Amino acid sequence: MKIDYQQVLDLIAKKEYTSALVILNQILEQDSTFADAYYQRGEVKEKLQDFTGAIADYTQVIYLQPTVKAYISIALIKFSQNELTAVITNTKLAIDIDDSSPIAHRLLAQAYQRQNQITAAIDTYKKATRCYLEKGDKKNARYCFEQIEKLNKQIKKSPQKITTTYLSVNHTVVPDFLRNAIAKAEAGNYYAALTDLNWLLNIEPHNPEALCHRGLIAAKLGDRKKAITDLAQAVQIEPHNQKWQYQRGMARLDLGDAYGALQDFSELLKREPTNADFLLQRGQAYVQLKQYDEAFKDYANALAIEPNNGELYLSNGKLQELLENTEDAIVNYQKAAMIFLNQGNHQKHQKAQAKIQAIKANIRQQQTEAEKIIHIPIKYFTSHRGSAVVEVMFNQKYTFDLIVDTGATMTMLTEKMQRAMRLNTIDRTWCGVADGRYVELDVCHVNSLTVQKATVNHLDVLVAPRETRAEGLLGQDFLRNYEVRILREEIHLYPH
Numbered sequence: 436m437k438i439d440y441q442q443v444l445d446l447i448a449k450k451e452y453t454s455a456l457v458i459l460n461q462i463l464e465q466d467s468t469f470a471d472a473y474y475q476r477g478e479v480k481e482k483l484q485d486f487t488g489a490i491a492d493y494t495q496v497i498y499l500q501p502t503v504k505a506y507i508s509i510a511l512i513k514f515s516q517n518e519l520t521a522v523i524t525n526t527k528l529a530i531d532i533d534d535s536s537p538i539a540h541r542l543l544a545q546a547y548q549r550q551n552q553i554t555a556a557i558d559t560y561k562k563a564t565r566c567y568l569e570k571g572d573k574k575n576a577r578y579c580f581e582q583i584e585k586l587n588k589q590i591k592k593s594p595q596k597i598t599t600t601y602l603s604v605n606h607t608v609v610p611d612f613l614r615n616a617i618a619k620a621e622a623g624n625y626y627a628a629l630t631d632l633n634w635l636l637n638i639e640p641h642n643p644e645a646l647c648h649r650g651l652i653a654a655k656l657g658d659r660k661k662a663i664t665d666l667a668q669a670v671q672i673e674p675h676n677q678k679w680q681y682q683r684g685m686a687r688l689d690l691g692d693a694y695g696a697l698q699d700f701s702e703l704l705k706r707e708p709t710n711a712d713f714l715l716q717r718g719q720a721y722v723q724l725k726q727y728d729e730a731f732k733d734y735a736n737a738l739a740i741e742p743n744n745g746e747l748y749l750s751n752g753k754l755q756e757l758l759e760n761t762e763d764a765i766v767n768y769q770k771a772a773m774i775f776l777n778q779g780n781h782q783k784h785q786k787a788q789a790k791i792q793a794i795k796a797n798i799r800q801q802q803t804e805a806e807k808i809i810h811i812p813i814k815y816f817t818s819h820r821g822s823a824v825v826e827v828m829f830n831q832k833y834t835f836d837l838i839v840d841t842g843a844t845m846t847m848l849t850e851k852m853q854r855a856m857r858l859n860t861i862d863r864t865w866c867g868v869a870d871g872r873y874v875e876l877d878v879c880h881v882n883s884l885t886v887q888k889a890t891v892n893h894l895d896v897l898v899a900p901r902e903t904r905a906e907g908l909l910g911q912d913f914l915r916n917y918e919v920r921i922l923r924e925e926i927h928l929y930p931h
Contacts, residue, residue: 490512544562756794845897862895
């Protein structure tokens with residue numbers, strides 16, 4: 436008769452242990468090598484308080500197929516019976532199979548703790564903590580932390596008994612966890628890193644490195660208050676640690692606090708005047724303050740110290756871009772790209788190359804835009820208003836001097852110009868003139884109006900009567916298609 440093993444698992448899930456035991460006995464009578472059935476029967480016997488029978492089944496599992504869970508199951512029973520030597524033996528055997536098993540390390544630590552082997556307990560709890568953290572189990576990791584702190588306090592109370600075993604949790608477990616958090620931040624995963632650092636600082640609220648990195652992340656995320664608070668606390672805890680002051684300076688750069696960053700890096704340079712990185716970062720602060728000469732000096736001094744520092748060439752290239760020295764910027768980026776390539780840093784090499792390509796693309800765009808600009812020579816400026824006068828051609832034949840008037844709605848001719856071109860009046864309209872009066876003006880039609888390369892076809896223009904003494908005007912009916920810039924000798928028209 437074939438027995439359905441799933442039926443056993445269903446019965447166990449329903450907590451029908453006696454029925455499950457009957458079927459498991461039948462299964463093992465048919466197949467005495469079925470290791471998982473032995474394990475399930477061991478668990479069922481535990482539930483039925485048959486601990487001796489459970490251990491026998493777990494032992495059979497180990498005989499057939501040694502597993503961590505079988506050793507742990509025996510160790511747990513022995514722990515409940517306070518047979519600590521057996522607990523230690525079985526947990527060590529489990530660890531031999533899988534050194535990353537947190538429950539094995541934790542149970543071993545608990546056994547050592549009961550035996551008052553404080554040093555061994557602390558070390559093993561630390562291993563358990565690392566294993567839990569690697570698996571993302573912060574709740575159990577915290578439990579192990581608390582046990583370590585409890586044992587450390589116990590050592591402090593009786594130093595004469597154990598004086599060499601007090602080790603801060605910070606010496607082993609925290610650095611591993613902190614390194615993982617920092618790696619997340621460096622990968623741009625700021626919120627995950629922040630979660631880890633918050634948890635860690637809940638355990639060790641005065642860890643300066645954790646405070647420092649949390650402050651840096653806060654700066655990246657724009658949380659100015661949190662960044663300043665954390666970094667200030669880190670510096671306060673270890674005021675002579677240059678690392679925290681350096682990181683505070685970096686955070687201030689991210690927050691746009693250039694004066695604060697300048698102060699930090701200047702202080703650091705008093706201690707290490709030839710530190711190229713300090714010079715580089717102070718140069719960045721000067722750039723934010725638009726003190727470009729000072730920035731250039733710092734970059735130059737840094738390059739004299741580290742001539743193969745690609746980051747320095749990148750920063751100097753950016754400075755030259757700000758100064759619109761595009762050729763110098765390209766030269767610096769090219770040097771940076773070559774250095775990064777030789778170092779095998781392909782990501783930074785591509786970054787430098789991208790900078791070069793961006794500049795060249797911008798130059799091409801500027802050249803294209805420059806080609807679109809229409810340059811109109813100014814013939815002269817009027818004496819009474821200082822208005823620019825340019826030459827305008829009508830109907831591809833007649834040329835007259837007109838005042839450029841960006842306030843005039845329509846182009847206006849004089850009667851003399853109308854007669855010269857033999858234009859017929861097609862309409863009349865009322866318009867305001869320069870002296871404030873409203874007069875009725877003739878309207879004529881021209882086939883084209885051309886100024887240098889710019890032409891407008893089929894345009895209605897006004898004609899000013901002689902008595903108004905108005906001059907010819909080039910108005911918005913032509914100019915509205917352009918942005919107008921009046922210079923000393925030319926007018927530039929930029930197409931919209």
